[in-house]
Amino acid sequence: MMEPTRFDLSQDRLPTAWFNIMPSLVQAGIQPLPPLHPGTKEPVTPDLLAPLFPEALIMQEVATDEWIDIPGGILDVYRLWRPSPLHRAVRLEQALRTPARIYYKYEGVSPAGSHKPNTAVAQAFYNKEAGTKRIATETGAGQWGSALAMACSFFGIGCQVLMVKASYEQKPYRRIFMETFGAEVIPSPSPTTQAGKAILEAHPDSTGSLGIAISEAVEVAATSNGAVKYSLGSVLNHVLLHQTVIGLEAKEQMKLAGESDPHIVIGCVGGGSSYAGLAYPFIADRLAGRTQTRFIATEPAACPTLTKGRFAYDLADAAGMTPLLPMYTLGHSFVPAPVHAGGLRYHGDSPSLSLLVKHGHMEARAYTQSEVFDAAVRFAHAEGIIPAPESAHGLKAVIEEADAAREADEERVILVNLSGHGYFDMQAYDDYLNGRLPDFEFDPAAEDAAIADLPDAPSLGG
């Protein structure tokens, strides 16, 4: 009898509530900081967000309950691919000659190929309930746009996607995916918004950034007289909340595997939603003192928000259409080099995840493109799956930790979020295989200039 290497949950064990990390933070003495109005610098009240989001999502954004029920209309769609599988990477362990036991939660089984539909479906559902007819959003690598396009199609809502130009050009298949689900896709910066026009006038060759694309999408909604709502694929509390189905399932699956408390939980961070989705149900145990699990967030060396950014109040977008968020940031006008991990090209991070790093509950590491693709190809040769460039950042840390376990001769248990597959990222692999993958350097000067005039985050509670 062979040892099992895949741990499935049947559909009746799909989580029926999302997990909200906020009470755990507060109980651990970490006080969440409010977003501030960019003009008055006063805390933002929910009504200010009403032009952008339906009320249900705004209430989730400020929710203090630990559990929030998942409506049946969302579960019905989740069940197209959830619960997602948890695999033990036995062949990778063998290839690395490590005593570590490596598990990956695989979100690439979703129809859009990543974790993003977990929140896209929820956001489309609540918008449909609120009568929304059309949603505008931005997308980096195209994972988020694909997910929202699909979700909007399911609920009969129109969808407009501002796609970061670097990805629009690198990933035509992602554009076509969104168009197959009826979405309108526009490269950003675009001449269709004031924010886009301003960028194009200053930098006609701009390859775009998530910050710019967010400005454009927010502008579309804010200037629509209520006809269009806005949707964000990461960073905000309600987005991270929806992603916790990943970690809730993974906790059950790790128990099935006989590994209730992993030693190390790893993921990649752009805005932070996929990693928070896996990590938060586990980190609550650490915050409560029940475990000593280590958490490692990974990011690109070209956009090292957690490792080189400043913890400060900064705008979530480039043009100042959004509140100021308390987070690690490289400055809202920072435009990262066009690394293939387009989903990690964001100047900031989720506020709650930033707090966890600031308070030492999460480590952070930055990797260059060639390190990341080297890890990706090693994983593929062992496990078959070609990972998304974003997810491969986590795999680089997995390999480092598996090596460390071998050096320490310890049977450490490593859990990683394989947040998506790389089937839409093959051009990046072509570049890697043919030595055309530049290892962009981060320029600290670009950061300082951009966030010099921002108010520092207030001193932390606790």
Add this chain to the structure above:
Amino acid sequence: MMEPTRFDLSQDRLPTAWFNIMPSLVQAGIQPLPPLHPGTKEPVTPDLLAPLFPEALIMQEVATDEWIDIPGGILDVYRLWRPSPLHRAVRLEQALRTPARIYYKYEGVSPAGSHKPNTAVAQAFYNKEAGTKRIATETGAGQWGSALAMACSFFGIGCQVLMVKASYEQKPYRRIFMETFGAEVIPSPSPTTQAGKAILEAHPDSTGSLGIAISEAVEVAATSNGAVKYSLGSVLNHVLLHQTVIGLEAKEQMKLAGESDPHIVIGCVGGGSSYAGLAYPFIADRLAGRTQTRFIATEPAACPTLTKGRFAYDLADAAGMTPLLPMYTLGHSFVPAPVHAGGLRYHGDSPSLSLLVKHGHMEARAYTQSEVFDAAVRFAHAEGIIPAPESAHGLKAVIEEADAAREADEERVILVNLSGHGYFDMQAYDDYLNGRLPDFEFDPAAEDAAIADLPDAPSLGG
């Protein structure tokens, strides 16, 4: 409590033997016909195949046992993605307003995105056991080449893929996928073989065909003095045998769903291996008189082997490197129009599947590209998954049968093989969405000219 829509098998229920249809055919009075030597027209003996295949595969090619054990080294790799899921397409049923219950077996969860690894892994394993260092093969859409590249990488075998030029140009991501697993990919017809050179001299603009690519790959192996073996992704008995894990799992899963005997089992046919893989464990029950399940094989109108071909002995390749096979064929020099379903651009069909059609146990239907992509997009809008163009042929038949069930007001149970996803086929969807998808017509004159000089198949047994 919601009704389940996904029926998982745990890893310990992965089939441990493949199902061989041959005894069922014989017991039903259908005598399999032997392949013939193209020169002597005498039945081919196993030793003639020895330069191309390892002995274990040749023995499977002529096996008469009903069950053939799957070695542990193959099961270890299958377990990376198998058992694959069976879904009930509830949202599609609702969209079609049909009383039919529609189930799809989803092979797109394999790392290469299709059913092809089921046999690629087996073939690589047996080659490794026999000491093979390098394998040459052809690929149409790239699904087969991707699967074999991955399988060869797992077992440390070199891999050379002759890729039909039409697909090579339409699907660069497929080429990169194979290269990521270390394979060498060459567009066919190529100047690297005599067969390729001859085609290029006669037709410099040839977009290639599976028949031509097979000639080239067989030539590479046959002229290698034993250094290179050959591997075929469909048509042959041993390939279909390996694919029966699909149907064996599906039978168990349909029982879990409470539907032991589906009314209709549907799939697409190029060489026939994915459809045989699903259908054969079910059709054995029909051959034995235990069920009256209907079987519908679907194919492109541009390459209508089963619906417009002739049942005759024909070469498996274009240049005459292979035995004559008894099958439905459009003639071995027939070059199908470059439809996006590259995996279905083959001039013949598996001999056993041809016999089942000839004897009336399987129906066959041909569809144009626009019909097929229309079905694909309807499926995607309901279930999320964007299907491979090949698989979408089956979905077109599903929709027809769901419509028929509505008209008859009958709760028919339909099972279809969703043999792969379309993430590497997005250019085809772009063409469809923008009205650039030609509905190629089949030219009967091309067929007659090509097979006029071939011996007819002997009269059928029974």
